[in-house]
Amino acid sequence: MRFEAKRCGVRFNPPSIVLVYVNTETKKLRKRVIPIRNFTKLSDCCMAAEQLKEHPRHRDYLEAVSQGQLEKLHILLQDHLRGLSLKHSLSTFHLDPDEDLNKLDDKELARKKAQMDREFERNRKHKDDPGFVYDLEVDFEKAPQENCSWDESDDGF
Amino acid sequence: METEEMAGDVDHTFDLEKKKYDAEENVKIICLGDSAVGKSKLMERFLMDEYRPQQMSTYALTLYKHTTTLGNKKVLVDFWDTAGQERFQSMHPSYYHNAHACIMVFDVQRKITYKNLSNWFKELREYRPEIPCCVVANKIDADLKITQRSFNFAKKHGLPFYFVSAADGTNVVKMFREMINRALEYKQNPSDFMDEVMQELENFDLEKKEENSDEDGLKAENLELV
Known part of the structure; x- marks a missing residue:
């Protein structure tokens, strides 16, 4: 790998993705600003990220940056075009256990689900994994049971 | 051509709905719960290779068909999943119509999904006062300590309670099998x-x-x- 990506981020004006990397040959720390063109409020962020990742002029620099991360950066740029604040935009990537997800629109719910999917995949047991048991049963009845605080202060729940 | 046929099948299913559920070996089991509690993930884990959801966008629901054998009887199970309709905090009456059992799911990492169970349960009982129902605490893989807690809601309403994980599979198959049995029992003695x-x-x-x-x-x- 000729370029070792260190950090990446966005610049809103003009819409660009900024990459800080080390050139492994010269050991020099460099910054690369990649302008994002022909990108609108309605563009498909996933596709845009894929195209950037494959872009002949940028792909060597972006080798160590995942497509998922590039997609997230595109979403931040797009949210800005849609008039959302950066704070709000970032919060859509963060799981707040007290947030009522029933109230989100499709796009924002999809982002939360993507976050949850990462946790899901981390703990997922696949059919082909050694020791996989289809009908895995664990009896939790024997465990000492404390009352859950969620049941406290309840309004006739 | 293929999609046309599929669409035809779907309509057919709905036309025959009433007749089909009157047959002894067919049951309808519905899932309830907030957005992103893992209802579809649970279905997927239970059905594995059989997992072939039919998206019925006109009805805002997802249908999964499952065939199993109990004793020497072949049982056809239709699982109904909410497909985003839960966002309205309420389901269309047709969702509850002729259901034989209900699986209510919450996410152990999000209190609000537990608190909302009471709304789901209330709506369920308006349409189906007696069908078997259970409470499922999903995502225990994210925090196993939660299984040392007791959740009062199920106890209070006399409902079976399951700690499950769609990710690692804990108790998923057990829960579904027990609910299929209870749906059948209910159908035989409604x-x-x-x-x-x-x-x-x-x-x-x-x-x-x-x-x-x-x-x-x-x-x-x-x-x-x-």
Whole structure:
């Protein structure tokens, strides 16, 4: 790998993705600003990220940056075009256990689900994994049971 | 061409819905719970290779068909999943129609999904006062300590409670199998329907009772003729 990506981020004006990397040959720390063109409020962020990742002029620099991360950066740029604040935009990537997800629109719910999917995949047991048991049963009845605080202060729940 | 056929199948399914659920070996099980509690993930884990959801966008629901054998009887199970309709905090009445059991799911990492169970349960009981129902605490893989807690909601309403994980599979198959059994039991002895019959019977007056006994007499005569 000729370029070792260190950090990446966005610049809103003009819409660009900024990459800080080390050139492994010269050991020099460099910054690369990649302008994002022909990108609108309605563009498909996933596709845009894929195209950037494959872009002949940028792909060597972006080798160590995942497509998922590039997609997230595109979403931040797009949210800005849609008039959302950066704070709000970032919060859509963060799981707040007290947030009522029933109230989100499709796009924002999809982002939360993507976050949850990462946790899901981390703990997922696949059919082909050694020791996989289809009908895995664990009896939790024997465990000492404390009352859950969620049941406290309840309004006739 | 293929999609057209599929769409045809789907319509067909709906047309025959009533008839199909009257057959003893068919049951309908519905899932309830907030957005992103893992309802579809649970279905996927249970069905594995059989997992082939039919998205019914016009009805805002997802249907999964499952075939299993209980004893020597083949049982066809239709699982209904909400497909985003839960966002309205309420389901269309057709979702509850003719359901034989209900699986209510919450996410152990999000209190609000637990608190909302009471709304889901209330709506369920408006449409289906008696069908078997259970409470499922999903995503225990994210925090195993949660299994040392007791959640009062299920106990309070006399509902079976399961700690499960769609990710690692804990208790998923057990829960679904038990619910299929309970749906079948309910279908064979549907107390909701019996309630209606009892009410009808109470409304009968004496005259009708007399008519009934005449009918019995007639039957007896016929028997003698044979």
